[in-house]
Amino acid sequence: MTTNALDDAPLSTFHKKLALFASGGPFLDGYVLSIIGVAMIQITPQLGLSSSWQGLIGASALIGIFLGAFLGGWLTDKFGRQAMFTIDLSAIIICSVAQFFVQEAVLLFVLRLLIGMAVGADYPIATSLLAEFSPRKYRGPLLGAFVTMWFVGAAVAYIVGEVLLRASEDGWRWMLASAAVPALIIVVARLGTPESPRWLMKKGRIDEANQVLRTVFGPEVSVADLPVEENENIDIRALVKSGYGKRMAFITVFWTCSVVPLFAVYAFAPAILSALNLEGALANVGSALITVMFLVGCIVAVVVVNRMGRRALIIHSFLWAGLAMLLLGIFPGAPTWIIMALFALYAVLIGGTQILQWVYPNELFPTEIRGSAVGLASSLSRIGAAVGTYLVPLSLSGLGIGPTMLIAGAITLLGAVVSIFWAPETRGMSLAESASLGPVSNAVGNSSTATGRVG
Numbered sequence: 406m407t408t409n410a411l412d413d414a415p416l417s418t419f420h421k422k423l424a425l426f427a428s429g430g431p432f433l434d435g436y437v438l439s440i441i442g443v444a445m446i447q448i449t450p451q452l453g454l455s456s457s458w459q460g461l462i463g464a465s466a467l468i469g470i471f472l473g474a475f476l477g478g479w480l481t482d483k484f485g486r487q488a489m490f491t492i493d494l495s496a497i498i499i500c501s502v503a504q505f506f507v508q509e510a511v512l513l514f515v516l517r518l519l520i521g522m523a524v525g526a527d528y529p530i531a532t533s534l535l536a537e538f539s540p541r542k543y544r545g546p547l548l549g550a551f552v553t554m555w556f557v558g559a560a561v562a563y564i565v566g567e568v569l570l571r572a573s574e575d576g577w578r579w580m581l582a583s584a585a586v587p588a589l590i591i592v593v594a595r596l597g598t599p600e601s602p603r604w605l606m607k608k609g610r611i612d613e614a615n616q617v618l619r620t621v622f623g624p625e626v627s628v629a630d631l632p633v634e635e636n637e638n639i640d641i642r643a644l645v646k647s648g649y650g651k652r653m654a655f656i657t658v659f660w661t662c663s664v665v666p667l668f669a670v671y672a673f674a675p676a677i678l679s680a681l682n683l684e685g686a687l688a689n690v691g692s693a694l695i696t697v698m699f700l701v702g703c704i705v706a707v708v709v710v711n712r713m714g715r716r717a718l719i720i721h722s723f724l725w726a727g728l729a730m731l732l733l734g735i736f737p738g739a740p741t742w743i744i745m746a747l748f749a750l751y752a753v754l755i756g757g758t759q760i761l762q763w764v765y766p767n768e769l770f771p772t773e774i775r776g777s778a779v780g781l782a783s784s785l786s787r788i789g790a791a792v793g794t795y796l797v798p799l800s801l802s803g804l805g806i807g808p809t810m811l812i813a814g815a816i817t818l819l820g821a822v823v824s825i826f827w828a829p830e831t832r833g834m835s836l837a838e839s840a841s842l843g844p845v846s847n848a849v850g851n852s853s854t855a856t857g858r859v860g
Contacts, residue, residue: 411622411630412541412835419621420539424547426598427490427535428554429591430527433497435558437466437520437584439696443566444577448513451577456802458510460795465514469521470528471787477526478533478780482773485608486534487600493530496523497588504581520584525787528763529780536767536775537601538621541835545715548767549707549760556700558587563696603772603836606631649842652769653782655827659719659765660786662820663758665793666730666813667699698749702756715761716828722757723824727817729754734811758820762786768831768839775840 441463449459481489500516500523507513532548539547565583569576599621605614606628618626710718729751733744763779770778793816800809831839 427531431555432558435555436562439559440562447577464795465517466521469518470525473522473525474783475780478529478777481530481776501585529776533776537603553703560696657785661789698752702753706756718757723821726754730814737807771840
């Protein structure tokens with residue numbers, strides 16, 4: 406294993422601040438997607454929403470993420486990480502405030518679609534910047550910790566939602582507008598973040614790259630310390646023509662299997678818990694408690710990701726979380742404490758797949774297409790998530806809670822099967838090594854090996 410000043414640098418205050426500021430995107434994602442579930446309690450009767458419109462509004466932000474993630478990835482690869490890092494969240498502030506004044510479902514759908522686009526655009530921007538500055542020893546935990554903020558945002562949303570729900574009949578307007586507050590704080594905090602030296606070097610801006618490296622890592626570090634990446638001329642079209650296409654297929658499928666049940670549950674958590682006999686405020690409090698358990702699961706996964714390795718973590722996470730979801734479907738009439746225990750078990754166990762949504766894509770693609778690849782994977786995974794979220798209220802009313810949970814469990818277990826055959830091991834590699842088609846692709850695809858192979 407080769408060493409260099411960047412990949413083996415100590416964890417600094419700069420890295421910690423960058424990780425914190427980058428995590429603002431998933432915080433807003435969790436907040437926006439979760440608070441709609443509480444707000445829907447008042448929105449539905451006031452705007453006269455049908456089950457179909459409930460599903461559309463619940464899925465609107467996910468559809469926006471689908472549209473925005475790939476666009477944001479393309480923009481960050483073309484124009485840089487830093488430029489987009491500080492301006493992409495401004496749309497959330499404007500659209501969140503605009504939600505306060507909506508009078509019809511169509512406008513609410515459009516505004517939440519635009520918010521989703523801004524959130525989706527931020528993911529490839531923030532994770533590319535974080536991955537390209539992070540030392541290899543800390544890259545997995547830092548990128549994994551990135552997603553824990555999704556659940557922090559979701560927990561805060563349920564608490565804020567419950568308070569505003571009790572405060573006013575129009576509490577839903579304040580709920581939806583409230584996302585503007587954290588968005589503004591995050592935008593201000595990100596001002597002054599430096600550009601990625603890896604991206605600058607790829608664009609031939611050597612002097613600027615050296616200046617960033619000296620500022621962040623010390624006067625003795627220069628572009629000469631950046632490891633050379635293979636496939637210098639690759640572009641995003643190569644994803645469908647080469648080994649990178651096989652990696653994209655793996656990431657898209659496992660990401661979809663991870664987020665479909667989770668996003669569907671989050672968009673309608675109070676309704677789902679009510680169907681499981683947890684009514685009123687107890688449903689909202691239960692949603693917040695489950696969110697805390699999701700956060701716990703992600704924290705545990707961050708701690709063990711380097712010890713277990715990426716491959717073992719994703720397989721076990723999918724397998725045991727899927728079994729917990731199946732039990733919810735088999736025993737929907739179980740006592741309240743059993744229902745809550747199974748939801749909590751699912752929440753903790755699924756944490757491994759959640760953090761790897763941001764570790765794997767950033768490790769398996771080279772610098773010149775990293776943003777586009779992360780954006781494309783995020784976009785493709787949101788297709789299934791949006792469809793699943795749209796179908797949740799229809800499934801609850803048409804099939805019932807038991808079959809709905811069984812379907813969610815089956816999707817989760819499909820993720821385990823895919824990971825057994827395709828999940829690679831990238832633990833301990835530099836970005837140049839993990840993004841290279843050689844070492845990883847030779848170590849991945851045979852399910853009988855310790856590492857597995859994509860393709």
